[in-house]
Structure formats: structure tokens, C-alpha cells
Amino acid sequence: xxxKNNFKKSKNLLVAEDILFIFILSLFILLSGTYKxxxxxLFFFCIMTTTISxxxxxxxxxxxxxxxxxxxxxxxxxxNLVVNTYFENDLVLSVGFIIIAWILGEHVTFESNQVExxxxxxxxxxxxxxxxxxxxLLNETKEHNKFITxxxxxxxxxxxxxxxxxxxxLQMMNMYNESTEEKIIEKRRKYLQIMKKNSNRLIRLxxxxxxxxxxxxxxxxxxxxxxxIVYLIEDITMSIISIAESKGIDIIFDTNxxxxxxxxDGDKIERIILNLLSNALKFTDRGGKIYVTVLDKVxxxxxxxxxxxxxxxxDKKEIIFGRFMQxxxxxxxxxEGTGIGLSLVKSFVELHEGKIILKSEPDIGxxxxxxxxxxxxxxxxxxxxxxxDITDRINIELSDIYTE
Numbered sequence: 291x292x293x294k295n296n297f298k299k300s301k302n303l304l305v306a307e308d309i310l311f312i313f314i315l316s317l318f319i320l321l322s323g324t325y326k327x328x329x330x331x332l333f334f335f336c337i338m339t340t341t342i343s344x345x346x347x348x349x350x351x352x353x354x355x356x357x358x359x360x361x362x363x364x365x366x367x368x369x370n371l372v373v374n375t376y377f378e379n380d381l382v383l384s385v386g387f388i389i390i391a392w393i394l395g396e397h398v399t400f401e402s403n404q405v406e407x408x409x410x411x412x413x414x415x416x417x418x419x420x421x422x423x424x425x426x427l428l429n430e431t432k433e434h435n436k437f438i439t440x441x442x443x444x445x446x447x448x449x450x451x452x453x454x455x456x457x458x459x460l461q462m463m464n465m466y467n468e469s470t471e472e473k474i475i476e477k478r479r480k481y482l483q484i485m486k487k488n489s490n491r492l493i494r495l496x497x498x499x500x501x502x503x504x505x506x507x508x509x510x511x512x513x514x515x516x517x518x519i520v521y522l523i524e525d526i527t528m529s530i531i532s533i534a535e536s537k538g539i540d541i542i543f544d545t546n547x548x549x550x551x552x553x554x555d556g557d558k559i560e561r562i563i564l565n566l567l568s569n570a571l572k573f574t575d576r577g578g579k580i581y582v583t584v585l586d587k588v589x590x591x592x593x594x595x596x597x598x599x600x601x602x603x604x605d606k607k608e609i610i611f612g613r614f615m616q617x618x619x620x621x622x623x624x625x626e627g628t629g630i631g632l633s634l635v636k637s638f639v640e641l642h643e644g645k646i647i648l649k650s651e652p653d654i655g656x657x658x659x660x661x662x663x664x665x666x667x668x669x670x671x672x673x674x675x676x677x678x679d680i681t682d683r684i685n686i687e688l689s690d691i692y693t694e
Contacts (some may be wrong), residue, residue, distance in 0.1 A: 346395020357384030
């Protein structure tokens with residue numbers, strides 16, 4: 291980010307960064323199971339950031355190199371198969387690389403041409419009012435481009451930070467690989483936990499970005515099934531009590547009814563509640579409380595997640611659900627993120643034809659109220675089918691909650 295902002299004319303530095311990132315990703319693919327690795331999908335972000343910052347041609351070149359690396363690994367390590375399904379799947383992935391680079395490249399070219407056109411019009415205009423209007427349009431275009439660039443730089447940072455931590459942990463484990471001392475074994479366990487936590491951070495980021503893309507493309511649909519939504523919310527809440535206790539925070543669950551059968555998408559509701567609980571845990575100090583409440587209002591169900599945390603200022607309430615928006619760094623308190631979590635929450639709630647309401651006061655706390663209409667689906671889930679092992683999903687959604 292520092293080099294891209296301050297040394298834009300030094301293309302060699304940008305190329306060196308891309309080469310280093312591709313080398314690290316290729317190394318992770320080889321270390322984590324070659325052709326079976328999911329790290330190959332991270333090439334998407336390297337291609338996107340390069341295309342945004344350096345243009346279409348450089349992005350296409352990087353997409354060709356990434357495709358060649360992945361396909362070569364498939365042919366090398368799975369050459370004994372009659373039908374190389376890994377190669378076929380990654381061939382489609384490679385086409386995706388090229389399409390992403392092409393589309394983003396066209397967008398960058400178009401935006402660049404628009405800026406140049408506006409600048410030319412500004413120079414040609416003589417009248418003061420026309421010049422003022424053109425300047426405003428130019429500033430809006432530049433602000434839009436700055437917004438896109440900052441977002442992709444943020445994404446690049448969010449990706450590279452856990453990757454660097456994982457890579458450093460691997461190096462430390464290699465140093466202790468041959469030792470059988472109990473202290474060294476404990477250190478290896480520690481580094482494994484660090485690697486797992488940062489891998490979950492990467493998975494969460496990728497899942498959120500993929501969901502944002504699917505929402506924009508209209509590819510996300512709900513899988514509505516009848517079930518006891520009170521049971522589901524309570525189960526999710528109880529599953530994170532140990533994490534809350536480790537941070538010195540109490541979680542209280544309450545409801546005015548033990549059972550409420552209605553149609554909902556269990557996975558989406560789970561993502562909604564875990565995201566809200568994650569935010570509550572991040573912004574609530576030790577000794578604070580989090581209240582989760584489910585109220586049956588006959589025609590709708592009201593789900594509330596309230597905390598006694600830092601709260602949100604009035605001037606930030608309007609943007610809190612916006613795409614890629616975050617509250618001031620003073621409120622973030624070193625909690626990093628891309629600012630797309632609450633945007634996804636709002637989208638998932640609206641897919642259920644519901645709405646979400648925010649009530650918050652600085653230094654008092656925040657409350658997110660979700661109102662879902664009660665509907666019935668053709669198929670139903672039994673109580674045992676609703677209860678699932680959500681440990682892995684909790685580890686992913688709460689991956690940026692660091693317990694003491």
C-alpha cells in the first residue's frame with residue numbers, strides 16, 4: 291500500500307510485489323496438498339489488485355501466469371488419472387481469471403478515459419458556472435476511483451496479513467521440526483493454532499466477497515424450510531458462551547416463547563446472528579453484557595442483539611450498513627475488516643423479506659433488531675435436523691475475536 295501510494299511511477303516495485311505474492315501462493319499450494327489446495331482461489335485477488343492499480347494488460351499477463359501455474363500443478367501431480375477432473379475444474383477457474391482481468395481492465399480504462407475527458411472539458415470551458423459544475427463532476431469521479439482503489443488495497447492488506455502470519459509460523463515450525471522437547475512441542479501447537487486462526491480469517495474474507503458478488507449478480511437464493519427459529523437462535527448463542535467468558539463478557543438469552551415454527555434459511559440466519567455477535571464481542575469491554583432476545587409477535591418474529599459496548603455516533607448510523615463502510619478507527623479500536631459484514635447481514639435479512647433496525651448511543655451500547663415475517667414452506671426440519679455442529683463456522687465468523 292505504501293509503495294503503490296507514494297511510488298506510482300516505479301513499475302518495477304509493483305512487479306516485484308506481484309511476483310512475491312504469486313511465489314508465496316504457489317508455495318502454499320504445494321505445502322497444503324498441491325492440486326487439492328483452496329489457496330488457488332486467492333490468485334483472484336492478486337489479479338484484481340494488479341488490474342486496478344496497473345491496468346488491463348498487466349492484469350491479463352498475471353492471469354495467464356496464474357493459470358499456467360495452477361494447470362501445471364494439476365498435470366504434474368494428477369497425471370495418472372484417466373480423466374483429470376482437477377485439470378478440468380481449474381481450466382474453468384483459469385477462464386475466470388482471464389474474465390476478471392478483462393472486465394476490471396475495461397472498467398479501469400473506461401474510468402481513466404472519463405477522467406481525461408472531464409479534464410479536457412474543464413480546460414475548454416470559459417464560463418465560471420460551467421467550470422464549477424465540471425470540477426464537481428471531476429471530483430466525484432476521482433473520489434469514486436479513490437474509493438475503489440482504497441477498497442482493493444484494503445482487500446490486498448486483509449489477504450496478505452494472515453498469509454504473512456501463516457508463512458512466518460511455518461518457518462518457525464520448521465526450526466522446531468526435529469525437536470521432541472515438551473516446550474518445543476507446545477510451541478508447535480501454538481503456531482498451529484495461529485495458522486488455523488489466520489486461515490479462518492482468509493476463508494471468512496473470501497466467503498464474504500463471494501457472497502457480495504453473488505448478491506450483485508442475483509445468484510444467491512434462499513433455501514427456505516420450516517423449523518423452530520427460537521431453538522436455532524438459542525443454539526447459536528449458547529455455542530459462543532465460552533468465547534464470551536474468555537473475554538469477561540456475559541451473554542444472556544431470553545424469549546417469550548419456547549417454539550416458533552416458520553420458514554427460514556438456516557445457514558443465512560446463522561451467518562446473520564454470528565456476525566452481529568462477533569461485532570458485539572469486538573466492541574464490548576470486559577465486564578460488559580450481550581443480550582440476545584427472540585420475541586413472537588404472531589405475524590412476525592423479532593430478534594434482538596444488544597450490547598453494552600462503545601455504541602455508534604448518530605452521524606455514522608446512516609452508513610453503517612453501506613457496502614465497504616466502517617465506523618471511525620477510534621471506535622474500531624484496532625479491529626480490522628473490510629466493512630462488508632453488516633452489508634451482508636442487511637442483504638440476508640431483506641432476502642427473507644424482513645428488515646433490520648439499529649438503535650445505538652455512544653458509550654451506552656448498540657442494539658440490532660431483526661424483524662422477520664412468519665411464513666410457511668412446503669418442507670420442514672425436525673428438531674434434531676436443525677441442531678448442527680457449527681464449531682467450524684463459529685471459528686470462521688469469529689476468527690478476528692482474539693481471546694486472552
